[in-house]
Each structure stands twice: as C-alpha cells, then as structure tokens.
Amino acid sequence: MEHLDEIKISKAIIKTYTDKLLKNLELEVAIVGAGPSGMTCGYYLAKEGKKVAIFERKLSVGGGMWAGGILFNQIVVQKKAKEILDELGINTSLFEKNYYVADAVEAVSTLCSKAVKAGVKIFNGLSAEDVLIRNNRICGLVLNWSAVEMAGLHVDPISIKAKFTVDATGHAAEIVHIVEKKSKIKLKTKTSKILGEGSMWVELAEETIVKNSKEVASGLYTCGMSSNTVFGGPRMGPIFGGMLLSGKKVAFELLKRLSY
Ligand code: 48F
Numbered sequence: 001m002e003h004l005d006e007i008k009i010s011k012a013i014i015k016t017y018t019d020k021l022l023k024n025l026e027l028e029v030a031i032v033g034a035g036p037s038g039m040t041c042g043y044y045l046a047k048e049g050k051k052v053a054i055f056e057r058k059l060s061v062g063g064g065m066w067a068g069g070i071l072f073n074q075i076v077v078q079k080k081a082k083e084i085l086d087e088l089g090i091n092t093s094l095f096e097k098n099y100y101v102a103d104a105v106e107a108v109s110t111l112c113s114k115a116v117k118a119g120v121k122i123f124n125g126l127s128a129e130d131v132l133i134r135n136n137r138i139c140g141l142v143l144n145w146s147a148v149e150m151a152g153l154h155v156d157p158i159s160i161k162a163k164f165t166v167d168a169t170g171h172a173a174e175i176v177h178i179v180e181k182k183s184k185i186k187l188k189t190k191t192s193k194i195l196g197e198g199s200m201w202v203e204l205a206e207e208t209i210v211k212n213s214k215e216v217a218s219g220l221y222t223c224g225m226s227s228n229t230v231f232g233g234p235r236m237g238p239i240f241g242g243m244l245l246s247g248k249k250v251a252f253e254l255l256k257r258l259s260y
Contacts, residue, residue: 029161035063037224038168040247046119062108069238073104079239138219173226195232205236
C-alpha cells in the first residue's frame with residue numbers, strides 16, 4: 001500500500017494556501033467577483049503579466065453564467081463578443097445572424113481555466129466586506145471568510161492592498177455601495193451617487209454596459225452588471241456578450257494605467 005499520512009496532507013494544504021495568500025496581499029489589481037466579467041477582466045490582465053487576484057464569495061466561480069436563462073444552460077452572445085469566446089477556445093454556433101450560442105458549462109469552465117492558467121489567482125469562499133481608502137483613493141479590500149459572514153460570527157477580517165480594485169459583483173455593485181455608504185467620496189456618476197439599474201432592455205443595456213465600465217472613484221472600476229447599477233442603465237437579461245466585452249475593456253484601461 002502506498003504510504004499516505006494525514007498530517008502531511010494537512011501540512012500541504014495549510015502551507016501552500018498560506019504561501020499563496022501571502023504572495024497576494026499586495027496586488028496590481030484586485031477584482032471582487034468571479035462572474036463572467038470579473039474573470040474576463042482578470043484573464044486579459046494576467047495575460048500581460050499583471051499581478052491580479054479575484055475574491056469570490058461563493059465556492060463556485062461563474063456567477064450567473066452557468067445557466068443562460070431560466071436554468072437553460074445555453075448562453076447567447078452577439079458577434080463582437082463571439083471573438084472573445086473564439087480567442088478562449090469556447091465553441092459557438094450561429095443561431096441567426098449576429099446571435100451565437102455556446103454551452104454555458106463549457107463557457108464558464110473554459111473561461112476560468114484560461115484565467116487561472118494565464119496567472120489569475122482566484123480565492124473562493126472569501127467575501128469583500130469593506131475597502132481601504134487613503135487620500136480619497138480606494139487602495140485595497142477588507143476580506144473575511146464567507147462562512148464567517150454566513151454564520152454571523154463576530155470575527156475580524158484581514159486586508160489586502162491593490163493599485164486598482166474592480167467591482168465585478170454583478171447587480172448588487174457591493175463595493176461601490178460600501179464606498180458610497182462609508183466615505184464622503186463623490187462617485188464619478190451624474191449625481192455623485194449610485195444611479196441604480198433599470199428594467200430589461202437588451203439592446204440598450206449591451207451598449208451601455210461597456211460605456212459604463214470605467215473608473216467610478218479614484219482607484220475603483222466597475223465591470224459587468226455592476227456598471228449599469230452604478231452609472232444607471234437597464235438590465236440586459238440572458239445575453240452575456242456585454243459582460244465579456246466589459247471585462248476586456250476594463251482590463252485594457254487598467255493595462256494603460258498600470259504602465260504609467
Ligand atoms: O453576477 P455575476 O455573474 O456578475 P457579472 O460578471 O455578470 C452578470 C451576469 O451573470 C448576469 C447578467 C447577464 O445578463 O446580468 O447577472 O456582472 O457575478 C458576480 C460574482 O460576484 C460575487 C458573486 O458571488 C458572483 O459570483 N460577489 C458578489 N459580491 C461579492 C462577491 C463580495 N462582496 N465579495 C466577493 N464576491
């Protein structure tokens with residue numbers, strides 16, 4: 001029988017996880033949320049050698065992309081976004097002119113794999129519950145185990161620092177809400193406040209989501225659905241192209257900012 005020791009297994013987990021976390025306490029980009037937009041953003045940053053980590057509340061990555069619409073696990077993307085799926089090696093088929101479909105499970109698993117292999121470190125089971133702010137600039141995150149959050153335990157969090165932070169938390173836009181609630185920072189929106197999401201309008205939403213993916217406060221970007229929540233735009237429902245294009249846009253903006 002091959003010798004296997006329980007203590008060695010425990011040591012392997014504890015030591016390597018601790019090393020990984022220690023190496024990621026200071027980042028170039030910290031992304032909150034491993035949905036489609038956050039993982040796409042992370043992929044393009046890591047591909048260019050940037051130090052980027054994603055903090056995801058759930059055990060699973062993928063956010064709302066596992067089940068295209070009403071649990072039917074096919075996703076729809078438009079032509080512009082299909083190019084991203086092509087680059088990632090995710091199979092698509094033409095449904096009708098400008099409407100492509102992909103298997104949601106293939107899309108999430110491949111996007112995650114490509115992001116991780118490009119160098120993104122994903123920390124799942126960790127929730128961002130606050131931010132670090134210095135000189136009116138968002139410069140890091142305050143993190144706690146999601147299990148602690150769920151159990152309502154009175155346990156203090158830890159912090160990480162990042163040159164840039166991305167709120168890719170989906171409809172909730174949790175990080176921008178924290179900044180709005182806890183600081184006097186004026187958001188870069190029309191009213192300096194979160195404008196809120198409108199009812200579904202796919203065509204308009206897919207366009208505005210990309211425009212709205214930008215810096216919302218010094219050091220803090222929105223990406224994916226949180227962009228329409230923050231800057232005001234309709235929800236887009238079961239189409240995912242805008243999420244991918246939004247993640248890519250923010251990554252390229254950050255690449256420019258990081259090279260100054
Ligand atoms: O919701 P989600 O998939 O965001 P997205 O990338 O994509 C939106 C679409 O799925 C869909 C849509 C398409 O038409 O509108 O809704 O904008 O993924 C967001 C992820 O962020 C995690 C959450 O668990 C999910 O996996 N998350 C949210 N808040 C936190 C968080 C937090 N405070 N800390 C860590 N993770």
